[in-house]
Amino acid sequence: MKRRKFLKLAGISAAVAGGVPSFLLREVKARSYTPPPGALTARRWGMAIDMKKCWEHPECNDCIKACHAAHNVPEIPEKKKEIKWIWKDEFEHVFPEQPNEFNNIVFEHKPFILLCNHCKHPPCVRVCPTKATFKREDGIVMMDFHRCIGCRFCMAACPFGARSFNWVDPRPYIQEFNPEFPTRMKGVVEKCLFCYERLEKGQLPACVEACKHKALIFGDLEDENSEISRILKERFSIRRKAELGTEPSIFYLIG
Amino acid sequence: MFEKALKGSRKYWLWLGFLGTLILIGFLAFLAQLQYGLGITGMSRDVSWGFYVAQFTFLVGVAASGVMVVLPYYLHNHKVFGPLTIFGEFLAIAAVIMCLLFIIVDIGQTPRLFNVLLHPTPNSMLFYDMIVLNGYLALNVICGWAALHGEYKGTKYPNWVKPFIYLSIPWAFSIHTVTAFLYAGLPGRHFWLTAVMAPRFLASAFCSGPALLLLALLIVKKVSKFDPGQKAIDTLSKIITYALLANIFLFACELFTAFYSNIPGHMYPIIYLFKGLHGHNEWVIFMWTAWLFMLIAAILLVIPHTRKNINTLAFACVILFIGAWIDKGIGLLTGGFTPTPFETITPYRPTIPELLISIGIWATGFLIMTVLFKIAITVKEARA
Ligand code: SF4
Ligand code: SF4
Numbered sequence: 021m022k023r024r025k026f027l028k029l030a031g032i033s034a035a036v037a038g039g040v041p042s043f044l045l046r047e048v049k050a051r052s053y054t055p056p057p058g059a060l061t062a063r064r065w066g067m068a069i070d071m072k073k074c075w076e077h078p079e080c081n082d083c084i085k086a087c088h089a090a091h092n093v094p095e096i097p098e099k100k101k102e103i104k105w106i107w108k109d110e111f112e113h114v115f116p117e118q119p120n121e122f123n124n125i126v127f128e129h130k131p132f133i134l135l136c137n138h139c140k141h142p143p144c145v146r147v148c149p150t151k152a153t154f155k156r157e158d159g160i161v162m163m164d165f166h167r168c169i170g171c172r173f174c175m176a177a178c179p180f181g182a183r184s185f186n187w188v189d190p191r192p193y194i195q196e197f198n199p200e201f202p203t204r205m206k207g208v209v210e211k212c213l214f215c216y217e218r219l220e221k222g223q224l225p226a227c228v229e230a231c232k233h234k235a236l237i238f239g240d241l242e243d244e245n246s247e248i249s250r251i252l253k254e255r256f257s258i259r260r261k262a263e264l265g266t267e268p269s270i271f272y273l274i275g
Numbered sequence: 276m277f278e279k280a281l282k283g284s285r286k287y288w289l290w291l292g293f294l295g296t297l298i299l300i301g302f303l304a305f306l307a308q309l310q311y312g313l314g315i316t317g318m319s320r321d322v323s324w325g326f327y328v329a330q331f332t333f334l335v336g337v338a339a340s341g342v343m344v345v346l347p348y349y350l351h352n353h354k355v356f357g358p359l360t361i362f363g364e365f366l367a368i369a370a371v372i373m374c375l376l377f378i379i380v381d382i383g384q385t386p387r388l389f390n391v392l393l394h395p396t397p398n399s400m401l402f403y404d405m406i407v408l409n410g411y412l413a414l415n416v417i418c419g420w421a422a423l424h425g426e427y428k429g430t431k432y433p434n435w436v437k438p439f440i441y442l443s444i445p446w447a448f449s450i451h452t453v454t455a456f457l458y459a460g461l462p463g464r465h466f467w468l469t470a471v472m473a474p475r476f477l478a479s480a481f482c483s484g485p486a487l488l489l490l491a492l493l494i495v496k497k498v499s500k501f502d503p504g505q506k507a508i509d510t511l512s513k514i515i516t517y518a519l520l521a522n523i524f525l526f527a528c529e530l531f532t533a534f535y536s537n538i539p540g541h542m543y544p545i546i547y548l549f550k551g552l553h554g555h556n557e558w559v560i561f562m563w564t565a566w567l568f569m570l571i572a573a574i575l576l577v578i579p580h581t582r583k584n585i586n587t588l589a590f591a592c593v594i595l596f597i598g599a600w601i602d603k604g605i606g607l608l609t610g611g612f613t614p615t616p617f618e619t620i621t622p623y624r625p626t627i628p629e630l631l632i633s634i635g636i637w638a639t640g641f642l643i644m645t646v647l648f649k650i651a652i653t654v655k656e657a658r659a
Binding site for chain 2: 100101102103109112113114116117143146147148149150151152167168169170171172173175176177178179180181184185186187188189205206207208209261264265266
């Protein structure tokens, strides 16, 4: 083979290997959706969590209980294989990039509420090979449990540990069965869906409704007059791993 | 030509019987997994990929490495590789089939596998992986079979195959690049988020794959009349040497970036793998073994005297293969998932059924490779 021919081939191979088509860029296409009459709607749903209020009631787990009961989330005894949609973890784990050597009083071991961030640029959606995980126009990162093949690519891609996998058949582990919400089968991934099924009926998410102390504020981030927008303008809030550019829609009010 | 696989010595049949038993055991374990769910494995919420995906990744490399004999022959007219290309192609076929099997056993909803085709999603790297892997399988079946047929008839491969052969060369690079991209584009997985991921994948593939091929050829030489020739072995061992050195160099680059920058996220996975972190040191002994093996192999391969001695060469290839397998097969996966997004550590250990299924798939690959090599050798012997 001639040298020129070889170089040509080498060039083509490099282009095949290294060329990045534009549709691989980080913006994923949102799927359009028509809500039924009477539904709560928004341009981008988000949630602010008032941690100061939450910390006043350290033993309260009402939001977690309400969510897990409403969505048939099983209680798997083996911690390594557990399934959770909303849970608590301590500051050091939730914000691992924010250690402050000399500030160990304010946040040390303080619990934070965790759930899917419904990211604006969700890496989980970008990697899903079947569109079983997709983004809706109102910002909700949705899951189709019937389409998911259980490849768990989305779990590797989510930098927030928001996703759980059904390692075994979850049904025997459901405490109180709620016939209004589908149960899952083994081999699929699940996570918080921002109570899309309740929004459709004009109701707020189960966790928000369950919080007696009004620590969870749910609303439209793109509506200037919504309560959440007003609060975010007034108070200091942080988001998890903002440096990764996923643009979480969950805000922690800590000031 | 398949009838050539049906006539063999007692040893040949014993070997096939042994592999068949392993396949059967693996298959039974897979049935148990289908019944119970992936909970039968050691994977967890935090380490959500394990042994299966690790084997998949490693084997994509082995598959791609077939190109290391095809390329010198077709692009550089390196004549001594002429009789070997067919083995490179057959090795690739066996490896790609193993890759596909590892994907099948890894997904949670096996019956829904074809959703990937029903709902093609071009923003997912898995979509491209599916295309390039299946394409590569097809290319190698075409090229391998045409070459074999040509040899059977005593003619050169027909002209229409040529474009496929040339296409298979960049294609080999693409399969491993896309596989690296499965990992290298994920935010928050620091161990994987590196631009040298694809080059390092290729380097480790191009040393471990040809090492396996070289060992297989040495066995072929022992059990048959076919001799690959000293010159071909020499070239192949030089290719292995260069690729191994590139692999070591790229890993050193990773170490520099992580530790000179002193960024915790980049250092922690490496510290966890090589030293242990927060009292967890599950993989330390494995990782040191892997890198000591690769370094020893590098020394043996660089010194011309030991590289040319068939015994030290074979030994170097064996430890190199084991080293690369641990490094890419296990280290890469656990390092990516540890620490978790919460900076905690969830140890991962494969379970017995998980290992049995994996061994079953490896046995399938070796069975395919044995049969294909047998056919190729018999055809070659008949012409000799
Ligand atoms: S938090 Fe994780 S699962 Fe939720 S949208 Fe973001 S990346 Fe996806
Ligand atoms: S596990 Fe399911 S939702 Fe997640 S990437 Fe795979 S198919 Fe998509």
